[in-house]
Amino acid sequence: MKIINPADGTVITEITADNAAAVRRKYELARAGQRKWAKVPISKRLAAIAAFRERIVAMHETLARTLTHEVGKPIRQSRNELNGLLGRLDFFLHESARALHDEKVFADAGQKLEERITHEPLGVIANISAWNYPYFVGSNVFVPALVAGNAVLYKPSEFATLTGTHIAEMLHEAGIPRDAFVPVIGDGGTGAALLRQPIDGVFFTGSYPTGAKIAARAGKRMIKVQLELGGKDPIYVCDDVDIKAAAAGVADGAFYNTGQSCCSVERIYVHDSIHDRFVEAFVAEVKGYRLGDPMDEGTYIGAITRRPQLDVLKKQVADAKRKGAKLLLGGNIVKRKGNWFEPTVLTDVDHSMALMTDESFGPIIGIQSVADDVAAVDLMNDTAYGLTAGVYTTDAKRAKRILGQLRAGSVYWNCCDRVSPRLPWSGVGHSGIGLTLSTYGIQTFTRPKAWHLKSA
Numbered sequence: 265m266k267i268i269n270p271a272d273g274t275v276i277t278e279i280t281a282d283n284a285a286a287v288r289r290k291y292e293l294a295r296a297g298q299r300k301w302a303k304v305p306i307s308k309r310l311a312a313i314a315a316f317r318e319r320i321v322a323m324h325e326t327l328a329r330t331l332t333h334e335v336g337k338p339i340r341q342s343r344n345e346l347n348g349l350l351g352r353l354d355f356f357l358h359e360s361a362r363a364l365h366d367e368k369v370f371a372d373a374g375q376k377l378e379e380r381i382t383h384e385p386l387g388v389i390a391n392i393s394a395w396n397y398p399y400f401v402g403s404n405v406f407v408p409a410l411v412a413g414n415a416v417l418y419k420p421s422e423f424a425t426l427t428g429t430h431i432a433e434m435l436h437e438a439g440i441p442r443d444a445f446v447p448v449i450g451d452g453g454t455g456a457a458l459l460r461q462p463i464d465g466v467f468f469t470g471s472y473p474t475g476a477k478i479a480a481r482a483g484k485r486m487i488k489v490q491l492e493l494g495g496k497d498p499i500y501v502c503d504d505v506d507i508k509a510a511a512a513g514v515a516d517g518a519f520y521n522t523g524q525s526c527c528s529v530e531r532i533y534v535h536d537s538i539h540d541r542f543v544e545a546f547v548a549e550v551k552g553y554r555l556g557d558p559m560d561e562g563t564y565i566g567a568i569t570r571r572p573q574l575d576v577l578k579k580q581v582a583d584a585k586r587k588g589a590k591l592l593l594g595g596n597i598v599k600r601k602g603n604w605f606e607p608t609v610l611t612d613v614d615h616s617m618a619l620m621t622d623e624s625f626g627p628i629i630g631i632q633s634v635a636d637d638v639a640a641v642d643l644m645n646d647t648a649y650g651l652t653a654g655v656y657t658t659d660a661k662r663a664k665r666i667l668g669q670l671r672a673g674s675v676y677w678n679c680c681d682r683v684s685p686r687l688p689w690s691g692v693g694h695s696g697i698g699l700t701l702s703t704y705g706i707q708t709f710t711r712p713k714a715w716h717l718k719s720a
């Protein structure tokens with residue numbers, strides 16, 4: 265398997281992917297490992313995660329550079345991801361013991377009855393991961409899964425394999441046994457081989473089409489399935505905002521990570537009365553974004569990680585233009601080595617265009633004018649997805665009214681493209697099923713067992 269730098273197309277290295285026999289052996293290793301790992305006290309499991317955190321601090325710059333090298337993420341944004349990871353680890357370190365503690369939910373001396381809940385590990389789980397935020401989307405799964413006593417077969421995306429290998433090395437150095445956290449290396453074929461093993465759960469982060477295949481495969485097996493999938497996340501900008509500040513915030517939400525975030529802003533609706541002024545401020549902001557070598561400190565727009573995505577972006581722009589959209593900025597593949605697309609802004613868009621309905625996953629955005637809040641809410645909910653959605657307004661009551669009507673896992677007021685470890689991360693519709701993060705996202709890696717205890 266070739267590891268290619270998307271910023272210049274060069275081969276970084278070649279590594280051997282796991283074939284079906286290797287995947288089987290790794291499954292067997294993890295099955296035996298899980299029995300031992302489940303007996304390790306939670307305090308020791310947490311101590312290993314704390315040591316993993318220390319490894320990340322010590323290796324910070326090396327990890328950031330590897331990530332930038334293999335996915336084309338601007339170096340400052342790679343460092344930000346690692347800093348964010350430390351916060352998530354702190355959350356898990358702080359909250360897990362409480363979330364996984366046995367609970368006495370009822371006791372009655374007269375009936376000599378006690379009812380308890382324990383949180384049993386699921387067993388051996390597969391963590392099939394994406395490349396766009398490999399530290400975030402991976403750790404949301406493997407950290408609480410390990411802390412809860414599961415063994416994890418972790419398949420990083422084939423586009424973030426080196427990062428996945430770093431993660432495995434650091435976890436092992438930190439004291440997580442090699443048979444409790446087992447990396448599985450390869451592409452979709454390797455992922456499919458992993459799903460053929462008698463695992464106890466699959467936790468997937470990736471696209472809707474792959475998620476649908478995985479759900480169909482796992483459905484027959486009656487194992488736990490969690491899918492964190494894509495989005496077509498909307499923002500509505502009301503007429504009462506500070507236009508320049510709102511434009512800057514929303515543009516960052518759309519173009520950060522080169523638009524390759526599951527919760528990137530993918531559609532913008534602006535109240536008629538401020539539309540033109542907002543567009544002007546938005547375009548000015550985006551013109552300030554520097555596209556270039558992801559290793560440069562000043563770069564904001566990096567490479568497109570997966571080459572086929574260039575075609576998706578090109579087609580969405582062409583389709584929108586053909587149907588009447590106005591191209592204000594960009595619109596083209598950049599002619600340089602590697603995979604690059606210009607930051608692109610279109611107006612006069614509508615929902616007949618793929619740009620406003622299909623996940624773009626790149627640095628392109630459509631801005632649509634709306635007459636009022638009712639029209640904005642209707643358009644925001646007009647999607648098969650439902651990951652995040654948000655509103656910019658200075659009016660708290662108006663914000664709460666609008667947010668309450670949005671069909672999405674996360675809703676934002678005057679912010680966007682934001683994830684908090686304290687809040688559940690989930691999607692509606694094609695954005696997935698299940699959740700990670702928050703205390704629910706710790707307990708999700710367990711099976712609650714009901715104890716009915718009657719003393720004689």
Ligand code: NAD
Binds near residue numbers: 452471477527689
């Ligand atoms: P992808 O679906 O192409 O691949 C995801 C993973 O699935 C990879 O590890 C891949 O090797 C594996 N895979 C592919 N085919 C498989 C099969 N048949 N069986 C088993 N495994 C298989 O997605 P991607 O390009 O890595 O990630 C981008 C997508 O992920 C976007 O849609 C994005 O919105 C979504 N995403 C969602 C979240 C979230 O939290 N909701 C977070 C990050 C990314």
